[in-house]
Amino acid sequence: MRHSLLTPAEAAERMREGQVVAYPTEAVFGLGCDPRNEAAVRRILSLKQRPASMGLILIASDLDQFGDLVGTLSGETDPAPALATWPGPVTWLFPRGAGTPDWIAGEHPTVAVRVTAHETSRALCDAFGGAVVSTSANPHSAPPARSAGTVEDYFGSTIGGIVAGALGGREACSEIRDLATGRVLRTG
Numbered sequence: 001m002r003h004s005l006l007t008p009a010e011a012a013e014r015m016r017e018g019q020v021v022a023y024p025t026e027a028v029f030g031l032g033c034d035p036r037n038e039a040a041v042r043r044i045l046s047l048k049q050r051p052a053s054m055g056l057i058l059i060a061s062d063l064d065q066f067g068d069l070v071g072t073l074s075g076e077t078d079p080a081p082a083l084a085t086w087p088g089p090v091t092w093l094f095p096r097g098a099g100t101p102d103w104i105a106g107e108h109p110t111v112a113v114r115v116t117a118h119e120t121s122r123a124l125c126d127a128f129g130g131a132v133v134s135t136s137a138n139p140h141s142a143p144p145a146r147s148a149g150t151v152e153d154y155f156g157s158t159i160g161g162i163v164a165g166a167l168g169g170r171e172a173c174s175e176i177r178d179l180a181t182g183r184v185l186r187t188g
Helices: 008-016 038-048 063-069 080-085 119-128 148-158
Strands: 021-024 029-032 057-060 090-095 110-115 132-136 175-178 184-186
Touching: 008 021, 008 119, 021 119, 021 148, 029 038, 029 148, 038 132, 057 063, 057 119, 063 110, 080 090, 119 132
Parallel strands: 057 110, 090 175
Antiparallel strands: 021 029, 029 132, 057 132, 090 110, 175 184
């Protein structure tokens, strides 16, 4: 079954209904859902064949959209390095907030967050009214989807639709850095 392409507003409505959607990001298509909906997040983990212990990335169009999913920074942890890269393609590990469920953070004391500069991804977050799960749209260990057709091939009718839009032109997925140490965990 081929999906008709969705607007960010249509995709946001489907996420509010508990569905998983795919959408273009800086480098690859991502799978997204409401991070506070455990059934939807577990659906993504099942589709990807990914263990929950690994945790997932959240994206937003601005820092405020993360709300209580991001914790309070202690005196020695300065947000300036992250803020200097946002909006942009760098994901940072922030302290886990009081509202961060285990199905998002996995077994980690941190939560991976990115304020994206990708226009369609930002529009999706704005239409949804908050942070969105962002994990590459591919089964675990398979190549990331770089087209809506590949998303269809991987997931077909098991997702609620695909947001129309182009990838951001980057070759590599987002870099991941630890805010507390500055260490690069994944190059991008």
